[in-house]
Amino acid sequence: MAEATIRATYFGTTSIYLTDGSNGIFVDAFLSRPSLLRASLGRVSPNRLLIAKTLEEGNVQALDAVFTAHSHYDHALDSADVVQVRGGDLYGSESTLNIGRGAGLSESRLHRIADGDEHSFGDFTVRVFEGLHSPGNRCPGNIDKPLRTPARVSAFKDGGSFSYLITHPSGTTFVHASANYVPDKFEGVNADVLYLGVGALGAQDKQFQDAYWHHVVEAIRPKVIIPVHWDNFGRPLTRGLHRLPRFMDDFSATQKLLAEKTAGGAVEIRWQDAMETITI
DSSP: OOOOOOEEEEOSTTOEEEEOSSOEEEESOOOOOOOHHHHHHSOBOOOHHHHHHHHHHTTOOOOOEEEOSOOSHHHHTTHHHHHHHHOOEEEEOHHHHHHHHHTTOOGGGEEEOOTTOEEEETTEEEEEEEEOOOSSOSSOSOOOSOOOSSBOGGGOOOOOEEEEEEEETTEEEEEEOSSOOOTTTTTTOOOSEEEEEOTTGGGSOHHHHHHHIIIIIIHHOOSEEEEESOBOTTSOGGGOOOBOOTTTOOHHHHHHHHHHHTTTSSSEEOOOOTTOEEEO
């Protein structure tokens, strides 16, 4: 019998839905995307109607779990609501679970993760790697009690950062949301596709960029790299993906870096569009 094909749909930032038709894994699932002005001056909350519409348009059907990379609002704001709308459970740090508690999820649907954990869903296995947030963390710390929305962006403390190796008989995907590294963390870990966090990477010096590439990309040795967290997450998905404002990142420098690092052709760079589905 032929192996099932993995379909990966990208929803901007670091939100990626993987399914083989029977089981589904969502990383981050940030779909509301409130404007940057609202995020900086006011309070944010999940847009339940928009979440449901986006899940439908993105053909998100089977859903076993939402895994969060960390608990900043642009990763975890909608995590509990996606679970409430589509089913499955929420996996993340204690900070992420406090977002779930604030949204009314029962304890039975909340799962705290730790470095080295493995969780299986049908033919999928998710292995957890704890790491570091990208340089310039604006909201460090932990969320120590249930977080109810609307809430200020500053209330969404990172709570720890995680990457995920998602294995399946038909292909292996690695989601590395934050542009930082722990030396030698990924030695011996291989993936066909690497969703590589590049947010704030263009603003770092060459020494950091080289080390990041070595300890993440060269360690994992993917066939395809899909850059993530480069887009303006304050724009709705219906308007397509657009680079972050210059005051937040130097996207041109990131593009130049990626072109230089992949010039030999050993690995392919692919830019996945909003709501685009690819096969792995």
